[in-house]
Amino acid sequence: MRHWVALRGRRATARAALLLAWILGAGASLGEAGGRDPHGPADLEAYIRELEDPQRDEYQKPEEVVRSLALRPSDVVVDLGCGPGYFARRLARAVPQGVVFAVDIEPRQLDRLREHLRAEGLRNVVPVLASPDDPHIPPRTANVVLIVDTYHHLPDRARYLQRLKEILKPGGRLVVIDFYRRELPVGPPPHHKIARGRVLREVEPAGFRLQQEFRFLPYQYFLVFEPNPSGNEAR
Numbered sequence: 049m050r051h052w053v054a055l056r057g058r059r060a061t062a063r064a065a066l067l068l069a070w071i072l073g074a075g076a077s078l079g080e081a082g083g084r085d086p087h088g089p090a091d092l093e094a095y096i097r098e099l100e101d102p103q104r105d106e107y108q109k110p111e112e113v114v115r116s117l118a119l120r121p122s123d124v125v126v127d128l129g130c131g132p133g134y135f136a137r138r139l140a141r142a143v144p145q146g147v148v149f150a151v152d153i154e155p156r157q158l159d160r161l162r163e164h165l166r167a168e169g170l171r172n173v174v175p176v177l178a179s180p181d182d183p184h185i186p187p188r189t190a191n192v193v194l195i196v197d198t199y200h201h202l203p204d205r206a207r208y209l210q211r212l213k214e215i216l217k218p219g220g221r222l223v224v225i226d227f228y229r230r231e232l233p234v235g236p237p238p239h240h241k242i243a244r245g246r247v248l249r250e251v252e253p254a255g256f257r258l259q260q261e262f263r264f265l266p267y268q269y270f271l272v273f274e275p276n277p278s279g280n281e282a283r
Contacts, residue, residue, distance in 0.1 A: 096160055099131045107234055107266050113196075114138050116262050116270070117223065121145045123191040126215065128183055129198025132160035133173070139194070140170045149190070151176045151183045181208065185215045196225045197235070197268075200242045209254035213275060222256060222273040225265070232267045244269040252276075 098104075114135070119125065122145040127136045130150035139148045150173050152158055158175040165173055178184050181203055193212050195202075202208045212222055227235040229243040247269070248258065256273040263270070 093156075096132050096157065099134055104134070104234075108134075108196075108268075109265060110135060110138050112264060113225070113270070114142050117142075117192060117194070119143050119146075119192065124189055124217070125149070126151060126183065126185055126190045126193045128178075128193055128195045128212075129201065130161065130175075131157050133164050135194065135196055136161065136173055137164055137168060137170060140173045143172065146172065146191075148173045149176050149185055150174065151178045151185065153178050153180055182211060183215070187214045188217050189215050190220055191217055192221050192223060194223045194225075197227065199224050199226045199247060200236075200240060205250050206254060209251060209256070213255055216275065220275070221259065222251070224251070224271045224273070225268050227268050234267055244271070247271060 119139070119142045121143055123143045124147045125139050125143060126149045127139060128151050130136045130152050131154075133150060136148050136150040150158070150161055152161075152175075155177060158177060161173070161175055164170075165175075176184055193216060199205075209222075216222065224247055226247070227241045229238055229241040231238060235241065248271070251271075251273055252258070255276050257276045258271060259274040260272040261270065262272075
């Protein structure tokens with residue numbers, strides 16, 4: 049009996065989180081026509097095609113990235129800066145009893161994601177239109193927050209990292225994947241990139257510690273953080 053009540057409670061919490069995220073995302077979308085990211089490309093449609101280029105798989109290794117996260121079937125994942133759903137759709141298949149909140153500030157990215165969701169019949173992905181300074185995800189929602197090639201877009205990262213810490217469940221993880229700050233055959237120019245060391249210097253003072261690092265990506269660092277159990281943050 050207690051197991052059944054607990055299960056109902058978890059489902060009710062998930063439904064409430066889904067509804068709240070949908071309301072916040074829908075409310076933020078009113079009046080938006082796209083091109084909201086000040087750091088984004090001039091030609092968003094071309095950029096979406098680039099993100100979806102099958103050749104991206106050769107260096108991004110999305111299936112291996114998702115396997116490395118060791119997600120549980122019921123996990124809740126936030127894909128921050130999801131774009132057209134390159135990772136979100138793969139994450140959805142990895143958490144068939146869970147939820148993926150696919151977060152982006154560009155309405156046209158989310159429109160393209162919705163096309164994929166309809167075509168592929170994925171029902172556990174919730175597109176969320178974020179504000180530049182807020183992902184619009186309720187507190188203690190996510191087991192994992194995944195940020196791929198987006199960290200360098202975040203404004204006021206010290207404050208934003210605190211917001212991300214709030215939305216993690218106890219035991220949750222923050223994952224940052226981004227390009228090394230050097231000339232590479234893919235990705236933005238070096239002056240738009242953030243070095244691995246700088247990410248560590250920003251994330252750790254926000255109350256996180258490096259839990260794990262994967263090194264199989266040829267052009268990107270892959271850092272997994274967890275909240276620092278001491279709760280100590282740099283002042």
